[in-house]
Amino acid sequence: MTTAIIGIGNIGGAVARHLVAGGESVVLAATDQSHVEALAGQLGPLARAASVEDAIADGDAVVFAVWLDTMRELIPQHARLLEGKVVVDPSNPIGFDENGQPFRTLPEGQSAGSVVAALLPAGAHYVKAFGTLGAGALAAGARREPRRAVLFYATDDDTAAATIERLVRTAGFDPVKAGGVADAGRIEVPGGDLYQQGLNGPLVDLDQARAMLGEMPA
Ligand SMILES: NC(=O)c1ccc[n+]([C@@H]2O[C@H](COP(=O)([O-])OP(=O)(O)OC[C@H]3O[C@@H](n4cnc5c(N)ncnc54)[C@H](OP(=O)(O)O)[C@@H]3O)[C@@H](O)[C@H]2O)c1
DSSP states (O other): EEEEEESSSSHHHHHHHHHHTTEEEEEOOOOHHHHHHHHHHHHHHHHOOOOOHHHHHHEEEEEOOSSSSHHHHHHHHHHHHHTEEEEEOOOOSOOOOOOOOOEEETHHHHHHHHHHHSSSSSTTTTOOOOSOOOHHHHHHHHHOOOOOOOOEEEEEHHHHHHHHHHHHHHTEEEEEEEEEEGGGGGSTTTTOOTTTTTOOOOOOOOOHHHHHHHHOOO
């Protein structure tokens, strides 16, 4: 299996490193091809650089590790290629003002997940994931011992759920389903109660995550 990662910044770079460390093949794309080739070179034989179009075509799953506005451009451009693919969306409805202060870019109650899911062709398998921790926590939190840290995900789609469970484990975390697309806002920031316990909170393990969802420990 190959995972395409579109965008190799804070989130895409960490996801690429963690997946390769877990043995997954990745195909990377961004706007600056020299960055993409440099990262692919660092990651070794499981990683290669491609154009956005070729990466999407070659990926079984496609992680759009770009900002929501970029997704609004890229998804319609490549809609035909996304038919049948698992589309992983880490986006948050967040922007930063000139003083670096965060603000919400969507109306209260509207999640980035609902926006992205609505952009996709009917045959794509949508899941919200890999954006539920701050970038530093995501980069540092993989393969935690003695208990792995959890990454929440949200989807209505069984194919997407099976794929993201595999990818989250490969990346060195335990996957926990927070709900369907209607619950995506719970794992987004600002406002999501399951997004790293507000913002920059502690990482949680499987039992803590299940308790947060009101479930019994396994
Ligand atoms: N940063 C966080 O703590 C955090 C936490 C959770 C979720 N998220 C979400 O994750 C997403 C990515 O955030 P980030 O912090 O990783 O962003 P970032 O560091 O700014 O990286 C964005 C990436 O997108 C690429 N890109 C921009 N326009 C593109 C285009 N038209 N085609 C292909 N690639 C393009 C950039 O490539 P070039 O550099 O080559 O232009 C860059 O690699 C956002 O939706 C954000 O809300 C971020």
